[in-house]
Amino acid sequence: MRNLLAANFARLWRDKLFWIGMAVMAGLQAFELSMLYVEHLQYGVENHLENVLYVYGVFGPIVMSVFLSMFLGTEYSDGTLRNKLIVGQRRSHIYLANLMVCGAAGLLFSLANLLVSLALGIPMFGLRVPVLSVVTHTLCTFFMILAFAAIFTLIGMLCHSKAFTVAVSILLVFGFFMVGLVVKQCLMAPEMESHYEMSVDGEFVETDPQPNPKYLRGTKRKFYEFLDQFLPGGQILANSRMMEESDNDRTLVLYDVVWVVLTAGGGILLFQRKDLK
Amino acid sequence: MEYCLTTSRLTKTYGRFQALKDLNMHVPKGAIYGFVGKNGAGKTTLIRIICGLQNPTGGSYQLYGVDQNQKEIVSIRRRMGAVVETPSIYLNMTAEENLKEQYRILGMPDFSGINDLLELVGLAGTGKKKVKNFSLGMRQRMGIAISLAGNPDFLVLDEPVNGLDPQGIVEMRELILKLNRERQITVLISSHILDELSRLATHYGFIDQGTLVKELSAKELEQACQKSVCLTVSSAKAACQVLDRKKLEYQVKSESELEIYGKISVTDLTLALHEAGCDILSLREREESLENYYINLVGGESHA
Known part of the structure; x- marks a missing residue:
């Protein structure tokens, strides 16, 4: 497997698309920080670095979906996967080596974004939160990136068509994101809600709080909470701090590990049985 | 006789379609084995199976006497090289980069043999030209160079002269003969261009509807045809x-x-x-x- 890893990484380093992905990840963050700084200078808006420090949790899976599909799809489109099998490399090793290089590529994309945040963001806005908290949350987000890498590896290793792999991977990221938003909105519905009614004097009066029928209760709520934490879409929202602070880092990491193990295990099993052309 | 490849009642089905039916085949060591059959006869299916790209539905095959199910088959495959259908090469890389990649997969200690290999297949002067800009003949030769990277002693070529111009066909023939005579590489060539095969092959196997209908040496064939x-x-x-x-x-x-x-x-x-x-x-x-x-x-x- 060492040989396969050496070959995969050598191909990664000389892949133009990989460096374009790195530039996009770094550039997006530099642009976002610049905009926030201009906003701060012009309108005096108080912006904080920690609000945008983890946005690679959103950009990362999108850039990864494109790059990893192309990277893995090339093995099928150019037929080079056959070269590995013909000379006796085991299918499980080929799958794991690809998973590792995909995970590494995802982490490097995230690091490119994070390093720009730290290099430009700290001088611009300073850092209000403790360094330990940043490190802990960064690690948590990295696990989510690895879970996405495992999902894209599964798709890339089982689909013959590069175009199909790219399309499915991109749609999956946005699909996860949309499902995550819907689940989050359902969970955020208040338990009690009040209405405003117009009184006889023509004034608006707030009614007594009534139970909200949209509020999820019991098993249904637990199930939605599980989906929110387990599905990568919900994790994007939690890890990027887009909607709320997450205090479930450990649970999220556990679910990420579950994703990696399930997709890698299932992927290897299916890849072993796959008839290649 | 010592064999590079033997198959025993090899069977492969895709859904209800039976691509190979109880196929028995014997490729002698040192031979150029012409594997003849019309389109859809099962030539490529057999090649995919012996290259480990697909698993047989029934029967078995042995490479150098090692059964497909034995653990040693993995190391035995290191003695094999193959070009299945189209050459397996990274189109965005140069000839040298492609070979370096294959050397890494094989775990070769250094890249010292690359120039000789490029020289052997006639691609020494390609420099920084990307493989995507190669002609079909050059790509075929590049595919063979990749398959030779591990110094194999059994080479499998699936339709190697398909689509080549007359000059390319002659060059390919000379290369195969050179590999067989100078490096003692056993070659299995599938083709339906019989005239071309007759200039190369020392042994023949005729496949029809997934079954090997006849296997004979070139001498026996000559006798039958004269x-x-x-x-x-x-x-x-x-x-x-x-x-x-x-x-x-x-x-x-x-x-x-x-x-x-x-x-x-x-x-x-x-x-x-x-x-x-x-x-x-x-x-x-x-x-x-x-x-x-x-x-x-x-x-x-x-x-x-």
Whole structure:
């Protein structure tokens, strides 16, 4: 497997698309920080670095979906996967080596974004939160990136068509994101809600709080909470701090590990049985 | 005889379609084995299976005597190289970069053999030219270079001259012969271009509808294809004495039938047999090309 890893990484380093992905990840963050700084200078808006420090949790899976599909799809489109099998490399090793290089590529994309945040963001806005908290949350987000890498590896290793792999991977990221938003909105519905009614004097009066029928209760709520934490879409929202602070880092990491193990295990099993052309 | 590859009742089905049916095959060490069959006969399916790209539904195969299910098959595959259908090469890389990548996969200690390999396949001067800009012939040779990276002693080539121009076909033929003669590499070539195969192959296997219908050496094939005279006589024994005297190559088919190979003078033969007291009951001239042989073998009616 060492040989396969050496070959995969050598191909990664000389892949133009990989460096374009790195530039996009770094550039997006530099642009976002610049905009926030201009906003701060012009309108005096108080912006904080920690609000945008983890946005690679959103950009990362999108850039990864494109790059990893192309990277893995090339093995099928150019037929080079056959070269590995013909000379006796085991299918499980080929799958794991690809998973590792995909995970590494995802982490490097995230690091490119994070390093720009730290290099430009700290001088611009300073850092209000403790360094330990940043490190802990960064690690948590990295696990989510690895879970996405495992999902894209599964798709890339089982689909013959590069175009199909790219399309499915991109749609999956946005699909996860949309499902995550819907689940989050359902969970955020208040338990009690009040209405405003117009009184006889023509004034608006707030009614007594009534139970909200949209509020999820019991098993249904637990199930939605599980989906929110387990599905990568919900994790994007939690890890990027887009909607709320997450205090479930450990649970999220556990679910990420579950994703990696399930997709890698299932992927290897299916890849072993796959008839290649 | 020592074999590089043997298959035993190899079967492969895709859904309800049976691509290979109880296929038995023997590729002798040192041979150039021409694997002949029409499109869809099962040539590529067999090659995919022996290259480990697909698993057989039934039966088994052995590479250098090692069964497909034995653990050692992984290391035995290191002795193999193959170009299956299209050459497996990274189009965005140069010839040298492609070979470096394959060297890494093989775990070769250094890249010192790359220049020699490029020289061997005639791609030494390609420099920084990307493989996507190569001609079809160059890509085929690049594919062979990749398959030779691990110094294999068994090379599998699936339709290597498909789509090549006459010059490319000649170059490919010379390369295959060179590899076989100078490096003692056993070559399995699948093709339906019989004329081209007949210039290379030392052994043949004819496949039809997933079954190997005939396996024979080039010498046997030559004998089967060469011009001959089929003779029915009153006594084959007497005829043999005459033919031995005349030093003619022949084969006794039955007590009254003989097949004489090569060009003969019918008048001389008739007189000699008459003197020996042997009557000629019938005489028929026969000439068969490899194409005719193949079509007769796999059923002419389907090729009409």
